[in-house]
Amino acid sequence: MAQNTILVGIAGASASGKSLLAQTLIKELQSEQVCVISEDSYYKDQSHLTMEERTKTNYDHPDSLDHELMIKHMQELKLGTTVPVPVYDYSIHNRRSETRAVKPTRVVLIEGILLLASPAVRNEFDLKFYMDTPLDICLLRRLQRDIISRGRDMDSVLKQYQETVRPMFMQFIEPSRQYADLIIPHGGRNRIAIDLIKTKIRSLIEKH
Numbered sequence: 001m002a003q004n005t006i007l008v009g010i011a012g013a014s015a016s017g018k019s020l021l022a023q024t025l026i027k028e029l030q031s032e033q034v035c036v037i038s039e040d041s042y043y044k045d046q047s048h049l050t051m052e053e054r055t056k057t058n059y060d061h062p063d064s065l066d067h068e069l070m071i072k073h074m075q076e077l078k079l080g081t082t083v084p085v086p087v088y089d090y091s092i093h094n095r096r097s098e099t100r101a102v103k104p105t106r107v108v109l110i111e112g113i114l115l116l117a118s119p120a121v122r123n124e125f126d127l128k129f130y131m132d133t134p135l136d137i138c139l140l141r142r143l144q145r146d147i148i149s150r151g152r153d154m155d156s157v158l159k160q161y162q163e164t165v166r167p168m169f170m171q172f173i174e175p176s177r178q179y180a181d182l183i184i185p186h187g188g189r190n191r192i193a194i195d196l197i198k199t200k201i202r203s204l205i206e207k208h
């Protein structure tokens, strides 16, 4: 039996443009057969920790993520099942109580920093992309984004960047680049990459 759902992974550093690329594809494809999930939805539940304890979590280490649940959902989507994806709230460093029902559309885009770092996760993907944006550009964009959209201040973003974001990038994310099928330079507004990926996704939808 032909597989119905194709899983497409978009990996790369924090603020490299993964989410912008995924949202641009969704907007421009205008198809009910494409949807997006963020790996960040699968950060582990931290309800048992105080807010102060939560700020000390290393959110760039694979252990902070519930990859088991994510893999379960990826496999269920491939089997044609709708899955309850957790909703993440950065301002409280925790999942909210509600979930979001994600249907097994023909193409499911999944974006996240650690998608290619472990064999168990990366083997679930049919197509794997890596956003190869220079780290200094990522830091500038993260600083701006985290202050405007994630309720952070400059000191906390810079402290976290030096203590965990950059070291974990070096240890886990950059070495996972080798597993990508396609490496995308210039971030989430790379017009040629966007058009090529759109053509590929349209052909997958039409073949269905």
Ligand SMILES: Nc1ncnc2c1ncn2[C@@H]1O[C@H](COP(=O)(O)OP(=O)(O)O)[C@@H](O)[C@H]1O
Pocket: 012, 013, 014, 015, 016, 017, 018, 019, 020, 021, 111, 141, 142, 145, 186, 187, 188, 189, 190
């Ligand atoms: N090529 C680009 N040019 C300008 N701004 C960009 C570009 N790519 C991403 N951004 C901006 O940088 C920030 C981080 O991008 P985002 O897509 O959220 O990164 P990621 O999902 O990889 O963490 C966002 O505010 C986004 O709008």
Ligand SMILES: Nc1ccn([C@@H]2O[C@H](COP(=O)(O)O)[C@@H](O)[C@H]2O)c(=O)n1
Pocket: 013, 014, 015, 018, 019, 040, 043, 059, 060, 089, 090, 092, 093, 094, 112, 113, 165
């Ligand atoms: N409570 C949290 C959870 C995650 N982060 C940071 O988010 C980054 C991953 O998301 P991107 O959209 O930037 O890819 C990751 O680098 C974590 O440090 C956080 O700060 N707080």
